[in-house]
Amino acid sequence: MNQKILVLGAGTAGCAASIFLRQLGFEVTLVERQSQASSTGTFKIGESLSPDASKLLQQLNVWESFCQASHLKCYGNVSYWHSKTPTHHDFLQHPLGHGWHLDRLAFDQMLLNKATDLGAQLLTETRITSIRFENEQWKVELNNPQGSHSTKADFMIDATGRNSWLARQMGIDRLYEAEQLALVAFLNIAEDFEDSRTLVETEGAGWWYAAPIPGNRMVTTYFYPPERIKLPTQPTAEEWQKLLEQSPQTTKRIAQAQGELIADCQTVAAHSSILEVLYGSGWVAIGDAALTYDPISAHGITMAMATARDAANAILSYFKGNTEALNAYESVLWAAFQRYAEDRQGFVVKD
Ligand SMILES: Cc1cc2nc3c(=O)[nH]c(=O)nc-3n(C[C@H](O)[C@H](O)[C@H](O)COP(=O)(O)OP(=O)(O)OC[C@H]3O[C@@H](n4cnc5c(N)ncnc54)[C@H](O)[C@@H]3O)c2cc1C
The missing domain is CATH 3.50.50.60 (FAD/NAD(P)-binding domain)
Incomplete structure (x- = not known):
């Protein structure tokens, strides 16, 4: 052509x-x-990338380079969605195996x-x-x-x-759809932290996402509807910590990983459209x-x-x-x- x-x-x-x-x-x-x-x-x-992405990476002819890169393997998700009891979604049951961060x-x-x-x-x-x-x-x-x-x-x-x-x-x-914002924060975590699962936890009208990413770091995101929850677009470390403390599972995960906030939090759009x-x-x-x-x-x-x-x-x-x-x-x-x-x-x- x-x-x-x-x-x-x-x-x-x-x-x-x-x-x-x-x-x-x-x-x-x-x-x-x-x-x-x-x-x-x-x-x-x-x-995070689901195991299904492997087919597309093969069609793009980048599968080998992708496998050699430093993306973290992700073996599943653990979710506290309006419940104190976790729901586990294990990628080992997925026919294509694990996903990635x-x-x-x-x-x-x-x-x-x-x-x-x-x-x-x-x-x-x-x-x-x-x-x-x-x-x-x-x-x-x-x-x-x-x-x-x-x-x-x-x-x-x-x-x-x-x-x-x-x-x-x-x-x-x-x-x-309804407006949704994401407050994103990056943390340094301990080198020997091994739990690569994604954690999801609802809190009030919003929800937290926490996952390790390459380079001994963790990304945490608080997703929320701005018409119901008012937050500064760039909260201070103290304001972020206060928000985090309302979510026991995410707080626990960050403590286990010895997470330390690296830089200022950022707010980005995250609605469906x-x-x-x-x-x-x-x-x-x-x-x-x-x-x-x-x-x-x-x-x-x-x-x-x-x-x-x-x-x-x-x-x-x-x-x-x-x-x-x-x-x-x-x-x-x-x-x-x-x-x-x-x-x-x-x-x-x-x-
Ligand atoms: C908080 C959050 C968490 C997410 N988590 C996940 C997840 O876990 N898994 C997942 O699969 N997806 C996730 N997503 C969605 C994912 O990030 C996006 O779907 C993905 O980045 C889309 O890629 P894209 O190439 O379409 O757009 P982008 O990555 O936004 O790339 C657009 C590019 O266009 C350039 N550009 C913009 N305007 C112009 C212009 N006028 N001229 C030239 N260049 C221009 C920009 O600089 C940029 O390089 C998440 C999104 C958010 C907001």
Whole structure:
């Protein structure tokens, strides 16, 4: 295929799309607004990945590199969901084995390396200053430290995360479920702390998530509805500690790990949402730009890779003359989101 595809955003979704598109023979330019797609200055959570992701990693042809990297194996979850009695979910019963706690910077860097090895062109620190779609082609003005440039593309992919930059330029609305914020804190933990399970515990109208991540660290997150719980966006260590103390299991886990807060807490958006329209003339949205699930589903990274693969295949079909391919992509995502929203009733936090 000699069409040129401009992929916006070099997170998991954008890097995965670049790999799949190169595998299909498209010319690919990956545009990232940050200085380094995986720079240490970038705030990355340290997500957990379910065993199901292994199939996608094999399709991306990065399975061996992934297995050699320092991601932590995760053997299951323990949940105190409105109960003092734990529920265990053991990955050893999963046909594909264990999951992982990701070193997300290393994960995105691995995907980026693969994309550029396959011939994708990477432009970092690059902002798009204007776009026009005329005669089936995008005319794009870019700006980066090297100066201003014009380029053309046959198709664009919005992989800009929750920001959904390109879709917003098209005037597309995002539909939200109830607002949810996540207060994220990183801790140093003891080197010999071995419990790699994810811990989940409800507290009031919110819930805690705690999991070890590579580098003898732990990520803790308090998810809460801001209309019911008022918290400062950057609480002090004392305020964070006070909040934590209301959750005995998470407090215990942190004490067992000898956890010490590393840096300031950060508040990020964590609600479920979907673009009202997922594709249009010459563009399609993938990853968080297309839809976001509640992090309790631990689905975001897998979804980013799966939508990247499905969109790449839909683009191929589209250029081969199948005008329904992108519509089918959209219908599948909408149906999945509707099922998810229905299932989610079980997750709604009780009073
Ligand atoms: C608190 C929290 C916990 C989570 N936990 C989990 C978990 O345990 N497991 C899981 O699977 N998922 C989890 N998720 C979801 C997961 O983090 C996301 O689904 C995933 O990061 C989506 O990847 P992405 O590539 O679509 O977007 P992003 O990772 O947001 O990447 C978007 C990229 O686009 C770039 N960009 C933005 N705007 C522009 C622009 N205009 N031009 C060029 N580049 C641009 C950004 O700099 C960034 O590099 C969690 C999310 C939250 C908020």
